[in-house]
Amino acid sequence: MNPDLNRLQPYPFEKLAALVADIRPPEGLAPIALTIGEPKHPVPRIILESYQGALEEIGQYPNTLGKPELRHAIAGWLGRRFGIAEDEIDPDRHILPVSGTREALFAFAQTIVERRPNAKVLMPNPCYQIYEGAALLAGASPHYLACTDDNGLLPDFDAVSDAVWNDCQLLYLCSPGNPTGAVMPVETLQKLIGLAQQHDFIIASDECYSEIYLDEARPPPGLLQAASAMGLQGFDRCVVFHSLSKRSNVPGIRSGFVAGDAAALEAFRRYRTYHGCTMSPAVQTASIAAWNDELHVQENRSLYRRKFEAFLEITGDMLDCQAPDGSFYLWPRLPMDDCEFTRRLLREQNVRVVPGSFLSREVGGHNPGQNHVRMSLVASVEECTEAARRIRALLA
Numbered sequence: 212m213n214p215d216l217n218r219l220q221p222y223p224f225e226k227l228a229a230l231v232a233d234i235r236p237p238e239g240l241a242p243i244a245l246t247i248g249e250p251k252h253p254v255p256r257i258i259l260e261s262y263q264g265a266l267e268e269i270g271q272y273p274n275t276l277g278k279p280e281l282r283h284a285i286a287g288w289l290g291r292r293f294g295i296a297e298d299e300i301d302p303d304r305h306i307l308p309v310s311g312t313r314e315a316l317f318a319f320a321q322t323i324v325e326r327r328p329n330a331k332v333l334m335p336n337p338c339y340q341i342y343e344g345a346a347l348l349a350g351a352s353p354h355y356l357a358c359t360d361d362n363g364l365l366p367d368f369d370a371v372s373d374a375v376w377n378d379c380q381l382l383y384l385c386s387p388g389n390p391t392g393a394v395m396p397v398e399t400l401q402k403l404i405g406l407a408q409q410h411d412f413i414i415a416s417d418e419c420y421s422e423i424y425l426d427e428a429r430p431p432p433g434l435l436q437a438a439s440a441m442g443l444q445g446f447d448r449c450v451v452f453h454s455l456s457k458r459s460n461v462p463g464i465r466s467g468f469v470a471g472d473a474a475a476l477e478a479f480r481r482y483r484t485y486h487g488c489t490m491s492p493a494v495q496t497a498s499i500a501a502w503n504d505e506l507h508v509q510e511n512r513s514l515y516r517r518k519f520e521a522f523l524e525i526t527g528d529m530l531d532c533q534a535p536d537g538s539f540y541l542w543p544r545l546p547m548d549d550c551e552f553t554r555r556l557l558r559e560q561n562v563r564v565v566p567g568s569f570l571s572r573e574v575g576g577h578n579p580g581q582n583h584v585r586m587s588l589v590a591s592v593e594e595c596t597e598a599a600r601r602i603r604a605l606l607a
């Protein structure tokens with residue numbers, strides 16, 4: 212058996228199940244789960260109809276590159292959303308469809324990392340646990356960058372030594388962040404692009420929450436946008452990961468894409484032909500419809516906006532928490548230990564949340580997720596407001 216499998220941590224939900232295994236929630240209160248990041252808004256009709264109309268296409272094998280029409284639709288979306296000009300992006304060399312970003316974020320490290328001694332993969336802390344597993348199974352050491360309250364819930368990249376940058380082969384970014392909701396400014400992205408050139412590493416920017424934001428006038432910037440604005444040729448060392456799961460409420464369709472550096476994507480295509488990960492032709496057709504439509508995405512955002520406003524109005528100054536710059540998560544600072552809060556909230560109010568320390572790693576005696584919990588506002592407005600009332604009652 213591959214011994215590196217023993218280095219993988221249990222998933223946060225397994226740790227949560229063990230933490231609350233002995234708790235009997237009050238029977239008179241309906242259970243509310245703010246745990247899982249699975250969108251619950253309805254599947255847009257335009258995607259459903261397109262998928263249903265394409266079902267006969269499953270009679271063909273798809274190839275790794277996907278249909279040219281899909282890659283063109285994605286290039287068009289990148290142009291409209293991030294201002295990437297048509298002559299900057301070649302859909303045949305700069306874009307690859309993937310079966311959701313989870314598999315792609317994992318597989319990308321297997322393609323990029325050279326198994327050298329001291330090989331490091333840098334990632335935010337807290338982070339989406341797939342980055343860590345991807346690094347470990349690629350034979351590298353994860354290097355955690357704490358996202359602290361003092362630094363706007365973003366990593367302090369200035370604190371990273373030259374020696375660490377020299378060992379870095381891959382840097383995962385997540386903006387908007389899961390679980391923090393923090394958005395990385397263009398200036399930070401550009402500084403990191405400079406460091407990637409200087410120290411020869413690849414940036415994998417996970418932007419799967421980029422379309423969930425509260426201020427219509429301030430969409431989160433992306434890595435390709437930052438590269439384009441600084442005149443970088445061919446998105447050198449920059450790769451972005453986008454998904455329809457959160458943008459379009461279709462996590463079950465397993466559709467996303469990676470885009471950027473042509474050499475990295477060519478290596479990734481080669482890896483994927485052996486790995487055997489292709490997108491069903493019917494999913495490709497439905498994905499074209501999804502990337503070409505913004506109306507359902509705007510409606511989605513307005514639903515999230517209503518939930519954040521209602522939730523935060525109810526919790527008010529009882530909870531030390533702000534609306535995120537992006538994503539559908541709240542990441543409040545608690546007046547008590549996060550595991551204790553999680554247990555009490557379930558025992559007294561039948562509401563489930565994820566302790567922040569389960570989403571982060573302890574480095575130098577400090578876990579940046581401690582005394583935070585992640586609350587995911589994916590349920591209905593009614594359920595989210597009821598959860599807010601119960602959290603208020605608990606804190607009162």
Ligand SMILES: Cc1ncc(COP(=O)(O)O)c(C=O)c1O
Nearest residue numbers: 248311312313339389419454456
């Ligand atoms: C930060 C982050 N990246 C990637 C994913 C994977 O999403 P998908 O595989 O559905 O595209 C998730 C899912 O929750 C996530 O939270």
